[in-house]
Amino acid sequence: MNLNDKITSLAKTFGAADIGFSDVEGLNDYGYKYAVSIFVRLLDGVVDEITDKPTYEYYSHYKSVNTLINDLTLRVATLIEDSGYKALTVSSSQSVGEREEYRGMFPHKTAATRSGRGYIGKSGLFVHDDFGPRLRIGTVLTNAPLIVGIPKTESECGECNLCVRNCSASAQTGKNWYAGMERNDLYDPRACSEFMKNYFSHIGNGFVCGICMQVCPKGKKNKRL
Numbered sequence: 001m002n003l004n005d006k007i008t009s010l011a012k013t014f015g016a017a018d019i020g021f022s023d024v025e026g027l028n029d030y031g032y033k034y035a036v037s038i039f040v041r042l043l044d045g046v047v048d049e050i051t052d053k054p055t056y057e058y059y060s061h062y063k064s065v066n067t068l069i070n071d072l073t074l075r076v077a078t079l080i081e082d083s084g085y086k087a088l089t090v091s092s093s094q095s096v097g098e099r100e101e102y103r104g105m106f107p108h109k110t111a112a113t114r115s116g117r118g119y120i121g122k123s124g125l126f127v128h129d130d131f132g133p134r135l136r137i138g139t140v141l142t143n144a145p146l147i148v149g150i151p152k153t154e155s156e157c158g159e160c161n162l163c164v165r166n167c168s169a170s171a172q173t174g175k176n177w178y179a180g181m182e183r184n185d186l187y188d189p190r191a192c193s194e195f196m197k198n199y200f201s202h203i204g205n206g207f208v209c210g211i212c213m214q215v216c217p218k219g220k221k222n223k224r225l
């Protein structure tokens with residue numbers, strides 16, 4: 001079994017929905033060439049309860065999934081180091097707020113799109129090929145020589161505009177993403193964050209909303225009925 005397969009097997013055993021491998025040379029401040037993206041699915045039963053506001057259960061679930069991702073990144077990083085290489089964990093919750101108003105040490109979405117497992121939607125969320133935006137991501141940076149995917153470089157949203165129409169904060173510009181696009185050309189994280197703080201502080205301390213995730217048809221195509 002090669003290292004890619006060992007990582008995939010380990011992460012899936014402990015709850016990951018999917019794993020991506022990417023070349024991120026020159027795209028991080030730590031000198032690593034490779035990244036492992038760990039995707040954990042959000043439950044359809046929880047996401048479907050989001051309407052024009054988040055739910056208490058969604059906030060709790062959001063935190064639980066972050067905890068699981070941090071556990072998985074640690075397990076994967078340990079496996080990589082036990083195999084003779086170096087690994088740096090980038091936890092799911094290292095950014096502040098659901099929409100990463102404040103940038104973290106490394107953008108999960110960069111590794112995730114470069115792994116070829118999905119693209120960035122008009123919502124500004126990563127849209128996975130199988131689970132749409134109904135997931136959260138952790139990343140492990142490493143010098144282990146991994147077999148990498150083919151990066152996605154363009155949005156697959158097409159003419160869909162549902163997340164833009166349903167965002168009361170008017171946080172999205174409605175443009176289609178392409179690799180290298182400035183984040184603010186796609187959406188305004190400050191508008192999103194201010195809206196959540198103003199309207200949902202009583203539910204999830206103003207850290208979650210989830211409306212643009214819930215409405216996305218890409219997240220509904222394979223959902224559990």
Ligand code: SF4
Pocket residue numbers: 099123166167168169170171172191192193195196208209210211212213
């Ligand atoms: S999380 Fe809510 S406020 Fe933020 S962009 Fe999505 S719909 Fe708009």
Ligand code: SF4
Pocket residue numbers: 121122123124127156157160161162163164212215216217218
């Ligand atoms: S709701 Fe539509 S436009 Fe928004 S991310 Fe999903 S597919 Fe793209």
